[in-house]
Ligand SMILES: O=P(O)(O)OC[C@H]1O[C@](O)(COP(=O)(O)O)[C@@H](O)[C@@H]1O
Ligand SMILES: [Mg+2]
């Protein structure tokens with residue numbers, strides 16, 4: 042058994058990959074690791090510390106906020122503020138950007154976009170939830186960073202990652218040089234390297250979509266689901282269907298086993314449900330870095346223009362060959378091209 046390598050050791054070791062690194066990004070990743078451990082502690086005993094249920098408030102998306110949404114949001118913002126390497130936090134739970142205005146933060150050059158608690162509908166039923174983060178370097182050089190520094194294309198991310206609070210707690214991240222996964226060892230309170238150089242299989246036999254909304258799906262998606270369900274031994278179909286309802290968990294499974302996750306436009310979510318800045322861009326960066334593919338049915342998620350903080354997009358993400366297949370079905374119908382704003 043190779044000696045355990047902690048997240049902190051790994052980050053420092055990898056710092057030399059970035060010739061101009063001064064340690065700021067390393068410290069920022071460290072701060073995120075610290076907040077993840079604090080949130081993990083509360084998630085693991087949520088029922089004992091009054092962390093289940095609704096907080097009684099609603100976020101900009103019109104969703105009722107869970108107590109853990111609020112708690113996780115506060116913990117990540119506090120850790121980023123005290124760490125001093127981040128000047129702005131863009132969070133699912135805050136309508137506007139959060140300026141971290143401590144003396145040190147003002148000069149900080151990094152922006153963090155975050156979904157503090159992903160899979161909120163699963164908190165009370167003890168199903169895996171997570172945290173998603175995305176890191177950008179501010180573009181503006183004078184004065185305070187602004188919203189424009191946040192609304193950058195996903196291609197500009199310098200790092201992205203997620204924490205999954207599941208059967209074990211893992212932190213998975215990329216800085217654009219591959220993807221590595223770390224498992225929290227509660228006995229030493231450290232994330233330790235457990236999944237070096239993660240690669241998503243080029244294809245898989247599991248599709249993941251909320252089929253409860255089938256009647257509201259674009260024709261291309263309906264046709265792809267039918268394709269997945271056809272009997273064909275040569276291509277291992279019918280595929281199996283899995284849907285946890287936490288994007289994190291459905292994508293982590295795809296990372297390990299192969300598969301595709303789709304959240305398309307529906308009648309209820311004409312622009313898609315999932316948010317570009319703090320859900321789709323970071324997960325797409327990670328999946329692409331692991332050898333997968335992520336599009337809105339046609340265009341790479343990372344190339345999409347970002348016009349607003351809580352902008353939504355349809356997403357087709359996972360094993361490359363499966364996403365390409367789904368895109369074929371989307372390309373077959375103009376109606377679908379319209380739905381993803383590509384014609385008309
Ligand atoms: O219940 P639905 O409509 O299938 O939506 C599930 C999706 O919504 C989400 O819960 C949205 O994320 P939040 O929980 O962070 O709001 C995703 O994790 C998940 O994939
Ligand atoms: Mg989410």
Ligand SMILES: [Mg+2]
Nearest residue numbers: 133156158159
């Ligand atoms: Mg959330």
